[in-house]
Amino acid sequence: MSAEDTRPPHRIAGFNTLELAAGLIIFVVGLIVAFESLSYSFGTLRNVGPAVFPMLLGFTLAALGLAIVFEGRTSLAVAPYVPWRAVLAICAALGAFALLIDTAGAYVAIFALIFLAGLADRPFRPVTLLCVALGLCAFITALVLGLRGIVNIDLLPGA
Amino acid sequence: MELFDNMMMGFSVAISWSSLWACFIGVTLGTFIGVLPGVGALAGISLLMPLTFGLPATDAMVMLAGIYYGSIYGGSTAAILLNLPGSVTSAVTCFDGYPMAQKGEAGKALAMTTLASFIGGCFAIVLMMAFAPPLVAVAQSFGSPEYFSMTVLGLLAASTLSQGSPIKGIAMVVVGLLLGLVGTDIQSGAARFTFGSRELLDGISLVVLAMGLFGVSEILINFTSSVFATSRQKVDTSWHAMWPTKTEWKDTSGSMARGSVLGSIIGVLPGAGAAIAAFIAYSVEKRVSKTPERFGKGAIEGLAAAETANNAAAQAAFIPTMSLGIPGSATMALLLGALLIHGIQPGPLVIQTNPDLFWGLIASFWIGNLMLLVLNLPLIGIWVRMLLIPYHILYPCILFFICLGAYSARNNPIDIFLVIVFGLMGYGMKLLQLPAAPLLLGLVLGPMAEEHFRRALLLSRGDPMVFLTEPISAGLLVTAAIIVASTIWSSLRRRKRALADMAA
Numbered sequence: 146m147s148a149e150d151t152r153p154p155h156r157i158a159g160f161n162t163l164e165l166a167a168g169l170i171i172f173v174v175g176l177i178v179a180f181e182s183l184s185y186s187f188g189t190l191r192n193v194g195p196a197v198f199p200m201l202l203g204f205t206l207a208a209l210g211l212a213i214v215f216e217g218r219t220s221l222a223v224a225p226y227v228p229w230r231a232v233l234a235i236c237a238a239l240g241a242f243a244l245l246i247d248t249a250g251a252y253v254a255i256f257a258l259i260f261l262a263g264l265a266d267r268p269f270r271p272v273t274l275l276c277v278a279l280g281l282c283a284f285i286t287a288l289v290l291g292l293r294g295i296v297n298i299d300l301l302p303g304a
Numbered sequence: 305m306e307l308f309d310n311m312m313m314g315f316s317v318a319i320s321w322s323s324l325w326a327c328f329i330g331v332t333l334g335t336f337i338g339v340l341p342g343v344g345a346l347a348g349i350s351l352l353m354p355l356t357f358g359l360p361a362t363d364a365m366v367m368l369a370g371i372y373y374g375s376i377y378g379g380s381t382a383a384i385l386l387n388l389p390g391s392v393t394s395a396v397t398c399f400d401g402y403p404m405a406q407k408g409e410a411g412k413a414l415a416m417t418t419l420a421s422f423i424g425g426c427f428a429i430v431l432m433m434a435f436a437p438p439l440v441a442v443a444q445s446f447g448s449p450e451y452f453s454m455t456v457l458g459l460l461a462a463s464t465l466s467q468g469s470p471i472k473g474i475a476m477v478v479v480g481l482l483l484g485l486v487g488t489d490i491q492s493g494a495a496r497f498t499f500g501s502r503e504l505l506d507g508i509s510l511v512v513l514a515m516g517l518f519g520v521s522e523i524l525i526n527f528t529s530s531v532f533a534t535s536r537q538k539v540d541t542s543w544h545a546m547w548p549t550k551t552e553w554k555d556t557s558g559s560m561a562r563g564s565v566l567g568s569i570i571g572v573l574p575g576a577g578a579a580i581a582a583f584i585a586y587s588v589e590k591r592v593s594k595t596p597e598r599f600g601k602g603a604i605e606g607l608a609a610a611e612t613a614n615n616a617a618a619q620a621a622f623i624p625t626m627s628l629g630i631p632g633s634a635t636m637a638l639l640l641g642a643l644l645i646h647g648i649q650p651g652p653l654v655i656q657t658n659p660d661l662f663w664g665l666i667a668s669f670w671i672g673n674l675m676l677l678v679l680n681l682p683l684i685g686i687w688v689r690m691l692l693i694p695y696h697i698l699y700p701c702i703l704f705f706i707c708l709g710a711y712s713a714r715n716n717p718i719d720i721f722l723v724i725v726f727g728l729m730g731y732g733m734k735l736l737q738l739p740a741a742p743l744l745l746g747l748v749l750g751p752m753a754e755e756h757f758r759r760a761l762l763l764s765r766g767d768p769m770v771f772l773t774e775p776i777s778a779g780l781l782v783t784a785a786i787i788v789a790s791t792i793w794s795s796l797r798r799r800k801r802a803l804a805d806m807a808a
Contacts, residue, residue, distance in 0.1 A: 185496060191761060191765055192766075195496055198754045239724050
C-alpha cells in the first residue's frame with residue numbers, strides 16, 4: 146500500500162483518471178439502463194409497468210456516476226498494478242473447465258483447471274500441481290460415487 | 305413463559321441429528337475458512353452455499369450461519385499467529401494478539417479469543433431471543449409502503465455507513481438493484497435486461513454472482529497485493545499455558561462485558577458490522593484503561609474486547625435479518641438469499657410461518673458456540689498447522705470448488721462462464737475502489753423493493769404520496785433522507801479540506 150501511495154495520481158484536465166473512469170462507466174451504464182427500459186411498458190401510476198422501476202434506477206445511477214466524477218476530483222487514488230499473467234491464467238483455467246466438463250469429463254477438466262491455474266503463480270510447480278490435481282480427482286470420485294444421484298457429474302469422457 | 309416454550313421448540317429442532325450434524329460441519333468448515341489467510345467469510349460462504357441446497361431449509365440455515373460465525377472465530381487464529389487477519393473482522397485482533405504471540409503467549413491469546421468469542425456470542429443470542437419477537441410484532445403491522453421505505457432506509461444506511469466513499473456505495477446498491485431486476489418480471493411477465501438470452505430469464509443466480517464477485521476476484525486481488533507468510537511460531541498448547549490466570553480473568557471481565565454490549569448494538573445497525581464493532585470496542589477499552597500504553601503491546605484486555613465485540617456483532621446481525629428481512633451486510637444478504645432459494649420469503653412472517661426454522665436457528669447458535677468452544681480449545685494445534693498450507697496450493701483448490709459449486713447448481717457450464725464475467729467485474733470494481741458488498745444487498749432486496757413499490761401504488765390507487773402520508777413510512781424515509789444529507793455534507797466538507805490542502 147504505502148509504496149503505491151507515493152506515486153502521484155494520474156489526472157486528466159484536473160480530474161483523477163481512476164475516479165473519472167469509475168464515474169463515467171457508472172454514468173454510461175445508468176443511461177443504457179434507462180434507454181433499455183424505454184422498450185418496456187410503463188403502465189399507469191396505479192398499475193405501474195415493468196419499465197418504471199428500472200427507469201428510475203437508471204437515472205439515479207447516471208446521476209451518481211456524475212457525483213463520483215466530481216467527488217473524486219481531488220482523490221489521490223492511483224491505478225494499482227494489475228497482475229495480467231494471473232488474471233489471464235485464472236480466466237483460462239475456469240474457461241477450460243467449463244468447456245471440458247460436459248465433453249471430456251471431470252478428470253480432464255480438473256487437470257486443465259489446475260495446470261492452467263498454476264501458470265498464474267511463479268515459479269511453475271508441476272509436481273505440486275500434479276499432486277493437487279490427483280487429490281481433487283480422488284475427491285470428486287468419492288463425491289460422485291458416494292452421493293450417487295445427488296451429484297451428477299461425468300468422470301470420464303463420453304460416460 | 306412463551307419465550308421458554310419457543311426455546312424448547314428451537315432446541316428440539318436444533319438437537320436433531322441432522323441439525324447437529326449441519327451445525328458441526330458449518331462451524332468446522334467456518335473455522336477452517338477463517339483460519340486460512342486470504343479466504344474471507346464472504347468468499348467462504350459463497351463457495352459453500354451450493355453444499356446446502358440439498359438440505360432441508362432449517363439445516364441449510366444452521367449450517368450457513370455456523371460457517372459465518374465459525375469463520376469469525378477462526379479468523380483470529382491467523383491474526384494472532386501471523387499478524388495477518390484471516391478475515392477483516394479480526395484485523396483488530398492483530399493489534400494485541402500478535403504481540404502476545406511474540407512474547408510467547410500465543411496459546412493464552414488463542415484461548416482468550418475462544419472464551420471471549422463465546423461470551424460475546426452468547427450475549428448477543430440472548431438479546432436476539434428477547435428483541436426479535438417484539439420487533440416482529442411491530443413489523444407485522446407494516447404494509448407495502450412501510451416495507452418499501454424500510455428497504456430504502458436499510459440499503460442507504462448499509463451502503464453509506466460502511467468504509468469508503470458513500471456515493472460509490474449507493475451507486476453499487478443501485479447496480480445491485482438493477483441486477484436483481486434481470487429476468488422475467490413477476491407481475492407482467494415481460495423479460496427485462498435479458499438481451500435475448502434464455503439463460504437469463506430466471507434472473508442472475510445469487511450463488512454465481514457471489515462466487516465471481518467474492519471468490520474469483522479475491523484470488524485475483526491476492527495476486528495483486530500478496531505477501532503470504534506462513535507461521536513458524538511455536539505454540540504451547542498445554543492446558544496450563546492456555547488457561548487465563550485469576551488476575552487475567554479479573555482484568556478482562558470488564559472488557560468482555562463492554563465488548564458484548566457495544567458489539568451487539570453495532571451489530572444490529574446496518575452497514576456497521578463486526579469489523580467496526582471490534583474497532584470501536586478496542587478504542588473504548590483503550591480509553592477506559594488505566595494503562596493505555598500497554599495497548600498494541602500485548603494487552604489481553606484489548607484482545608478480549610475486540611473478540612467479544614466482533615462475535616457479538618456477528619450474532620446480533622441476525623436480529624434485523626431474521627425479524628425484518630433487511631440484511632445489514634453482504635453476508636446476511638447471502639443468508640437471506642439462501643432462504644429465498646429454499647422457497648421461504650424472508651421478513652417478519654418467517655417467525656410465524658416457519659417457527660421451527662426461526663427458533664431452531666437461534667437454538668443452533670447456542671449449540672454452535674458451544675461446539676466452537678469445545679472444538680477450538682483442544683484443536684488449536686491443528687488449526688495452527690493449517691496456517692502452513694501455502695497459497696499456491698490453496699488457490700487452485702478454491703478455483704476447483706468454485707467450478708464445482710457453480711456447475712453443480714444446474715449442470716450448465718454457462719454458469720462457470722458467468723462466474724468468470726462476475727469475477728472480472730469484481731476485480732475491476734476493486735481496482736476502481738467500488739465496494740462489492742452493497743451490490744449484493746441490492747441484488748437480494750431488489751425484487752422485493754420493486755414489488756412493494758408497485759403494490760403500494762396499486763393499493764393507494766396510484767397516489768405516489770402514499771409513501772409520505774403513512775406516518776411510519778414517512779418517518780423511515782425522513783431518516784433515510786437525513787442519512788443521505790449528512791453524508792453529502794461530510795463529503796463536501798472533506799472535499800473542501802482536500803482542495804485547501806492542494807492549494808496550499
